[in-house]
Every structure is written in C-alpha cells, then in structure tokens.
Amino acid sequence: MTIRKSPRLPAIDAGAVVKEALLRIAQPSRRLFLRRSLTLGGLSLLTGCTIDDENGVERALMAVSRFNDRVQGWLFDPDRLAPTYPESMITRPFPFNAYYGEDQVPEVDESSYRLEVTGLVADRHAWTLAELGALPQADQVTRHICVEGWSAIGKWGGVSFANFLSRVGADTSARYVGFKCADDYYTSIDMATALHPQTLLTLTYDGRKLPPRYGFPMKLRMPTKLGYKNPKHIQAIFVTNTYPGGYWEDQGYNWFGGT
Amino acid sequence: MRETAVIVDRRPIHPGWLRATHWLNAVAVVILAMSGWRIYNASPFFGFRFADAITLGGWLGGAIQWHFAAMWLLAANGLAYLACNIGSARLLRKFFPLSPRAIVADLRAALRGRLPHEDPSRYNAVQRAAYLFVIADIALLVASGLVLWKSVQFPLLRELLGGYEAARRIHFLSMAALVAFVGIHLAMVALVPRTLLPMIRGR
Known part of the structure; x- marks a missing residue:
C-alpha cells in the first residue's frame, strides 16, 4: 500500500465558488420539479403495469369493475324499492332488445317445456308452466333501464322469486343464482337481489302470456338491475357458490349491473 | 453577503x-x-x-x-x-368578493383585450366566476352521474333531478358546459401562455 500525498489544489477563487453555490440554492424549484416528475413516474409503477401495455390496462379496468361489484353490493338496500308507475305510463310498443335480431327469437314449445332447478336446492324437480302458473302471482309496472342508456316502462306479472326460491328449498346463504336460456344467453345474480321483493319470475307481459319477443316462457324481471341482467327464455336455474359469469359480463359488462 | x-x-x-x-x-x-x-x-x-x-x-x-x-x-x-x-381558506380568499357588476366590467374589458394579467396570483372577476361555475358544474355531473349509475339506490337525488330520463339530459348538458369551459380555458392559456408555468411548477 502506497501512501499518496494529497494533490495540490489549483488556485481557486473562493468568492466565485460561494457565488455559484448561492445561485444554485436560489433555484430549488428546478430540483423540486424534477423530483415531482419522478414521483409521477413512480405512481404509474404502482398500478403494476406500464401505460402502453394494453392487456395491463384491460386487467386494471376489470379489477376496478370487480371493485365496483363490491361497492354496488354494499350500496344495495334489500328493502329499497324501485319506483312503480301507473299503467298509463307504460311505453308502447315496449322495445325489443337482445344480442340478436327479432327474427331470431327462439320458439319454445309450451307442452314439453320444463324449468330445471339445480345446485344448492332441496327440491330439484323440473317445473311445468302450469305448476308455475298455480303459484301466487304478483305484477309490477317498473322502469327497465338498458346499459345503452335508454329506458322504458313495462308491466310484468309472475311469481315472486324469493317465494320460488323458498319453495325449492334454496340455500339462500349461497352467493349466486345462475340462469341458462333457450337463446344460449346466460347470466347470474347475487343472492341479495334474488331475494329482493321486486324480483319476479315473470310469466306475463301487460296482462297477457309472455310473448316470445319478451322472453317466453319466462323472464326474470329485476327493476334493481340493468336490462342485460334480466334473462329471457329461462330453461335452467341453479344456486351456486361458484361464480357463473354471464354472456355480456364475460365480455366486459359489469357483473353486478345494479340500478 | x-x-x-x-x-x-x-x-x-x-x-x-x-x-x-x-x-x-x-x-x-x-x-x-x-x-x-x-x-x-x-x-x-x-x-x-x-x-x-x-x-x-x-x-x-x-x-x-x-x-x-x-x-x-x-x-x-x-x-x-x-x-x-x-x-x-383559499376558496374565500381567491374567489371572493365577487359581484355581477365586477364580472360584467371585467368581461367587457377582456373582450376589448384590455384586461391586464399583471399579477397571476390574483384572479379577475371573470376567472372567479368561471372557476366557481366549473366547480358547481362538476358537482352537478357527479350528482346526475350517481342517479344514472344507481337510480334505485339514490331516490332523493333521483327525484331532485326529475327522474332517470331527466338526469340523462342533465348529465349530457353539464358535460357540454364542461367541454365549453375547457375550450375557453385552453384558448385563454394560449392567449396568456405565462399562466401555464405556474400551474406546472408553482410559480
């Protein structure tokens, strides 16, 4: 190990150094700005994805949608009723809406039709329309709100879904009720909404047997949810704790879809 | 020193x-x-x-x-x-007092290009009115948006805004007002560009 002499410092103008230092101290805003820009970069790292990563953005948006499901579940008041209207306010004609055109509406044969009920229920027998028609009936004039923004008022009649679930001995502590439909549509709802007093397994529209275009033989009507959550042409109902998803929900529509 | x-x-x-x-x-x-x-x-x-x-x-x-x-x-x-x-207390300090007379006077001066911007830390009456307006407008956007998102769960707000369909129109029109504000806001920044730097670095 060699011991080196400290090098001689070149002659410096002490006054100039102090002047230069003061000049730098006087511009703290520059450093502050840079430091804050860095923090902004750090913030974007916090999201766990780079902004130009499209899949990352989609994943983040889906995560927010799941968060919105929880917020809506928390906001949902099982006793709060959707507004009802006089029959004079019914929208005529009530609009047809599906993921296909009106000429592709499925024709369901009434005599051979059976409603399957499976999953976490005590009574798994399949129901005929006559059996469902013999249960206590109720009707409602409520506003259907579509995810597209438009709304229309209609009149639906049928069986209280809470009543139906209790008749089949459904495990009402389960998380989901799922639906499979004759038009290959499928969706699922939370148990709290399934038990809401205005959730109706409808068999009629405007006092007449549910026409094919409005979902014959039955539609689940929930004025507390957007239109795409109200399945038509239902063939099977199942109670489950496994998330069943839905036709539109799997493509990115919000699952809870509450109003 | x-x-x-x-x-x-x-x-x-x-x-x-x-x-x-x-x-x-x-x-x-x-x-x-x-x-x-x-x-x-x-x-x-x-x-x-x-x-x-x-x-x-x-x-x-x-x-x-x-x-x-x-x-x-x-x-x-x-x-x-x-x-x-x-x-x-910045809200009180920066936006008030504010009178209709002052707004009209400053607006006239601004349209004639005679409204000075000597002191960027002080808002003129037109700025005060415009910024207060946009705060209220965004509040209306949030309120009408809540009705569109959850019309059943917020019945009081829904009825105050005249129902779901009325809330749709209110939401749209308050959006249009916000977009108009942004347009004027950006035009003013383009006319008086030295107002941009303080909004980025503070001074």
Whole structure:
C-alpha cells in the first residue's frame, strides 16, 4: 500500500465558488420539479403495469369493475324499492332488445317445456308452466333501464322469486343464482337481489302470456338491475357458490349491473 | 453577503395540492368525456353521434369500464380539492368578493383585450366566476352521474333531478358546459401562455 500525498489544489477563487453555490440554492424549484416528475413516474409503477401495455390496462379496468361489484353490493338496500308507475305510463310498443335480431327469437314449445332447478336446492324437480302458473302471482309496472342508456316502462306479472326460491328449498346463504336460456344467453345474480321483493319470475307481459319477443316462457324481471341482467327464455336455474359469469359480463359488462 | 439580502417570495402562486388536483382532474375529465361520448352513442337522444375516433373504450362495454373507473378519480380528487380549498381558506380568499357588476366590467374589458394579467396570483372577476361555475358544474355531473349509475339506490337525488330520463339530459348538458369551459380555458392559456408555468411548477 502506497501512501499518496494529497494533490495540490489549483488556485481557486473562493468568492466565485460561494457565488455559484448561492445561485444554485436560489433555484430549488428546478430540483423540486424534477423530483415531482419522478414521483409521477413512480405512481404509474404502482398500478403494476406500464401505460402502453394494453392487456395491463384491460386487467386494471376489470379489477376496478370487480371493485365496483363490491361497492354496488354494499350500496344495495334489500328493502329499497324501485319506483312503480301507473299503467298509463307504460311505453308502447315496449322495445325489443337482445344480442340478436327479432327474427331470431327462439320458439319454445309450451307442452314439453320444463324449468330445471339445480345446485344448492332441496327440491330439484323440473317445473311445468302450469305448476308455475298455480303459484301466487304478483305484477309490477317498473322502469327497465338498458346499459345503452335508454329506458322504458313495462308491466310484468309472475311469481315472486324469493317465494320460488323458498319453495325449492334454496340455500339462500349461497352467493349466486345462475340462469341458462333457450337463446344460449346466460347470466347470474347475487343472492341479495334474488331475494329482493321486486324480483319476479315473470310469466306475463301487460296482462297477457309472455310473448316470445319478451322472453317466453319466462323472464326474470329485476327493476334493481340493468336490462342485460334480466334473462329471457329461462330453461335452467341453479344456486351456486361458484361464480357463473354471464354472456355480456364475460365480455366486459359489469357483473353486478345494479340500478 | 449583499447578494442574498434580497428576500424572494418563495410562496408559490399555486400550491402543490392545487397543481396536483388540477392535473389529476384534467386526466379524469378527458377520460370521462371521451368514454361518455361512446356511451352516449349507444343510444343518442339528440340528433347526432360523436365520431368514434374521438371516443374512448372501443365499444360500449369498454367505454363503461373507463367511465366507471375514472369516476372514482374525479370524485376522490374533487373531494380532496374542495377539502384543501375550503380548509386553507383559499376558496374565500381567491374567489371572493365577487359581484355581477365586477364580472360584467371585467368581461367587457377582456373582450376589448384590455384586461391586464399583471399579477397571476390574483384572479379577475371573470376567472372567479368561471372557476366557481366549473366547480358547481362538476358537482352537478357527479350528482346526475350517481342517479344514472344507481337510480334505485339514490331516490332523493333521483327525484331532485326529475327522474332517470331527466338526469340523462342533465348529465349530457353539464358535460357540454364542461367541454365549453375547457375550450375557453385552453384558448385563454394560449392567449396568456405565462399562466401555464405556474400551474406546472408553482410559480
């Protein structure tokens, strides 16, 4: 190990150094700005994805949608009723809406039709329309709100879904009720909404047997949810704790879809 | 040390919280407006649609995802802004007093190009009115948006705004007012560009 002499410092103008230092101290805003820009970069790292990563953005948006499901579940008041209207306010004609055109509406044969009920229920027998028609009936004039923004008022009649679930001995502590439909549509709802007093397994529209275009033989009507959550042409109902998803929900529509 | 004897006013024209909430709000508003136009296109109630090229989300479902994500940013950031603005008494100090007479006088002067901008830390009457208006407008956007999102769960708000369908129109018109504000705001920044720097670095 060699011991080196400290090098001689070149002659410096002490006054100039102090002047230069003061000049730098006087511009703290520059450093502050840079430091804050860095923090902004750090913030974007916090999201766990780079902004130009499209899949990352989609994943983040889906995560927010799941968060919105929880917020809506928390906001949902099982006793709060959707507004009802006089029959004079019914929208005529009530609009047809599906993921296909009106000429592709499925024709369901009434005599051979059976409603399957499976999953976490005590009574798994399949129901005929006559059996469902013999249960206590109720009707409602409520506003259907579509995810597209438009709304229309209609009149639906049928069986209280809470009543139906209790008749089949459904495990009402389960998380989901799922639906499979004759038009290959499928969706699922939370148990709290399934038990809401205005959730109706409808068999009629405007006092007449549910026409094919409005979902014959039955539609689940929930004025507390957007239109795409109200399945038509239902063939099977199942109670489950496994998330069943839905036709539109799997493509990115919000699952809870509450109003 | 005579050089340091000059005491510089280190207080920024716009404090850090104001600049942060301003730019976060700008991001939220751009996302919400562009995704909102796409949502409007799904069922337009006025006789026109927005060009798809200026919308966000690619399709209705994507637009709704953007809209219902950015709404949290707008609301949380807006609440933080209001809390800081009211809590620090800046709201009172910067925006008041404000009289209709002063607004008219300053507006006339501005239109004649005679409204001075000597002191960027002071808002003129037109600025005061415009910024207070946009605060109220965004509050109305949030309120009508809540009715559209959860019309059953917020019955009082729904009835105050005249029902679901009325809330749709209110939401659209308050969006239009916000977009008009942004247009004028950007034009004013272009006319008086030295107002931009303080909003970025504080002074």
